[in-house]
Amino acid sequence: MSEKSVQKKKYIVETARGIFMEKGYKEVTMKDIVEACQISRGGLYLYFSSTKELFEEVLRMEQEDADDVFERSITKEATPAEILALFFKEQKRELLNKKPSLGKAVYEYFFANQIPNRENLLKKQFDAAVYVLENLIMAGVEREEFYCEDPRGYARNIMYVLEGLKIASHTRGISEAAVDREIMFVMQGLLAEE
Amino acid sequence: MSEKSVQKKKYIVETARGIFMEKGYKEVTMKDIVEACQISRGGLYLYFSSTKELFEEVLRMEQEDADDVFERSITKEATPAEILALFFKEQKRELLNKKPSLGKAVYEYFFANQIPNRENLLKKQFDAAVYVLENLIMAGVEREEFYCEDPRGYARNIMYVLEGLKIASHTRGISEAAVDREIMFVMQGLLAEE
Amino acid sequence: MSEKSVQKKKYIVETARGIFMEKGYKEVTMKDIVEACQISRGGLYLYFSSTKELFEEVLRMEQEDADDVFERSITKEATPAEILALFFKEQKRELLNKKPSLGKAVYEYFFANQIPNRENLLKKQFDAAVYVLENLIMAGVEREEFYCEDPRGYARNIMYVLEGLKIASHTRGISEAAVDREIMFVMQGLLAEE
Amino acid sequence: MSEKSVQKKKYIVETARGIFMEKGYKEVTMKDIVEACQISRGGLYLYFSSTKELFEEVLRMEQEDADDVFERSITKEATPAEILALFFKEQKRELLNKKPSLGKAVYEYFFANQIPNRENLLKKQFDAAVYVLENLIMAGVEREEFYCEDPRGYARNIMYVLEGLKIASHTRGISEAAVDREIMFVMQGLLAEE
DNA sequence: CATGAATGAGAGTTCATTCAT
DNA sequence: GATGAATGAACTCTCATTCAT
Secondary structure (H helix, E strand, O other), rough: OOOOHHHHHHHHHHHHHOOOOOOOOOHHHHHHHHHHHHHHHHHHHHHOOHHHHHHHHHHHHHHHHHHHHHHHHHHHHHHOHHHHHHHHHHHHHHHOOOOOHHHHHHHOOOOOHOHHHOOOOOOOHHHHHHHHHHHHHHHHOOOOOOOOOOOHOOOHHHHHHHHHHHHHHOOOOOOOOHHHHHHHHHHHHHHOOO | OOHHHHHHHHHHHHHHHHHHHHHOOOOOHHHHHHHHHHOHHHHHHHHHHHHHHHHHHHHHHHHHHHHHHHHHHHOOOOOHHHHHHHHHHEEEEEEEEOOOOOHHHHHHHHHHHOOOOHHHHHHHHHHHHHHHHHHHHHHHHHHHOOOOOOOOHHHHHHHHHHHHHHHHHHOOOOOOOHHHHHHHHHHHHHHOOO | HHHHHHHHHHHHHHHHHHHHHOOOOOOOOOHHHHHHOOOOOOHHHHOOOOOHHHHHHHHHHHHHHHHHHHHHHHOOOOOOHHHHHHHHHHHHHOOOOOOOHHHHHHHHHHHOOOOHHHHHHHHHHHHHHHHHHHHHHHHHHHOOOOOOOOOOHHHHHHHHHHHHHEEEEEHHHOOOHHHHHHHHHHHHHHHOOO | OOHHHHHHHHHHHHHHHHHHHHHHHOOHHHHHHHHHHOHHHHHHHHHHHHHHHHHHHHHOOOHHHHHHHHHHHHOOOHHHHHHHHHHHHHHHHHHOOOOOOOOOHHHHHHHOOOOHHOOOHHHHHHHHHHHHHHHHHHHHHHHHOOOOHHHHHHHHHHHHHHHHHHHHHOOOOOHHHHHHHHHHHHHHHHHOOO
16 A cells, blocks of 8 residues: 555544544444545545444554553653542543543444454453553552552442443533542542541 | 323334344334334334334333332342342343343433433433432441441442443443452442441 | 235336346346336335346246247147247247347346256246147157157257257347248258158 | 567456456456456556457457367368267367356357447357368268268258257256257267168 | 556435325 | 335445546
């Protein structure tokens, strides 16, 4: 594939990404993509032969960008508590739809397609996040900022809560207060000198 | 509406319910319903003019049946811990898809349609469950079975975790061990003499 | 299927028959049919879901009508030689495209689709014709109109020649003289007092 | 056209020939050719602007090679009966698809395109074969191997039978026994001392 | 000459929805 | 009320063909 092709493919993926953000996954048709990209019907099929294929590419791209997000937070000179706070802040922004996101499309996609665990992006991201949180908590415990007897369990609990919140946000909407409340709850659990 | 009509409507809703369980929400077409019900196309339209409308009726019906589920557990002579264990057992069954459920369809529906909070079934059920759990926890604290400083917060935490687990179950699959782990985690948090 | 449906289906098949006669098999699209029948796209799909299916119905219809053709000739009070002459006359008309026919479409269909021998219309018709010809020849021999040592072999030879002529007619065109010549040749073979 | 161009054109024609053998005429697309030849889309169009044009070139090439086939048989020191037997053996191989052939594609082509007699390859080949057979028969009669009053008629009859058999082979399949039977029949007709 | 990305016409197919009976 | 045939919009997908490089 030529350099130009690569560029165009990237352009399509990025344009499509916007559409998926806006309309979710299931509603998007090849026609939508074609129109948004201002290319011909056949032209699109040169690169992707279904919205599924296209969305999977969007996902792949997303993943590449995503990996460093966490690292950015961590490499900074900050206490575990600060990093955690930052992490929650970031999550909160997304939960409240302050920044447009693929969230809804991603869930629709995974509802519509049974993806085996091995390649399941959702699972991978979840597990990765649990791993980072666990380390963060352990570091906090070490420094006596946190108190926690089961860091991995706690990390998982946090992630499931966040997933629950995300779903709530997409299916009913959620108030800032509600998000804060949940974040406070898990934070307090860590800080509590019990 | 005549008695016969009411019967027929009910029949349609119940048949449709089965289809939604099987195929989710988005994939179901009016044709699917018509065929499953063995009625005429036009006949269906006399009662429902879209799968959306139909699904909403399914949901309404579901809700009526659902309310007593909890009560059944509670009215028994059992300690809060026992009732909670029962509640979790029930949840676990659904999480592991041991019993067919509308779960997937419900999420698909709420992803596809923005439903205002007031009438949002998902929210109502969530809030109701939180309320019951909260009372349960308070009762447990009273009897010194549980230890908990923020029953409502804890109840909410539990419900968000369950929602997270449910999503995990629908989008990636989840192992029994994973469910048990999470249940254990929140149970231990209540029992811990801290 | 209602009476009206049956009528409409028949109407479609008959209209399609005309198109197949005109354009052959492979060139015909569902759109052609739709336009010729003046029905809607979806309407056609109610009855047939491909030109193949439709053509097969045309074929089936054709077959029903065809069976008696031979019998008509035979039940008459005529000598075998006369009947044979009549048969050839009929064949000639078709060979020279004096009457529009499905011939071309039929061949295109059987070229495009490998049909097992059992259900193969072409084979059935061929075998049936051989059988009738054989009996005709035997009857002629009995009456000493014909001379033939191997009626079945002769019948088969005739049919293969006719098939060859038919192909010639469709792929290159054939002159009346050429047809006559071949018919004469096989006729003479039967009549020759050798 | 440069030497290189001529080579390339030849290469395309030969590759295409293989595809036509495999898929017939109508099913083959320019894309198929392009892929099989591993050349560019535009590149193909420099030489041929349709599958029709390309197939016609294949046909032309075929014809050049074909002419000597017969001669090979004839120049040998063999009796007419032996040559004829050889000829039938060759025909039989093709009829039974023992060797891959353009047969099906050729018929599809001539069904799809009305080609005037003058340039019609099928007619030319037929007439040529009749001519050779006629001479062969006459030679046989001379040597008293054969008995035949109308060599040309007989030659034509043979060729039409062979054409019929070929069609049968492509549209229904034909057994070796059936082929043998027909060949025997025409052979016997020649040998019969009547 | 050669490439292969791009085009757009057009075939196929499905579905929600209507309406005469 | 009930039927189911009919409609037509919308979508998917493929191909011959062109054209800038």
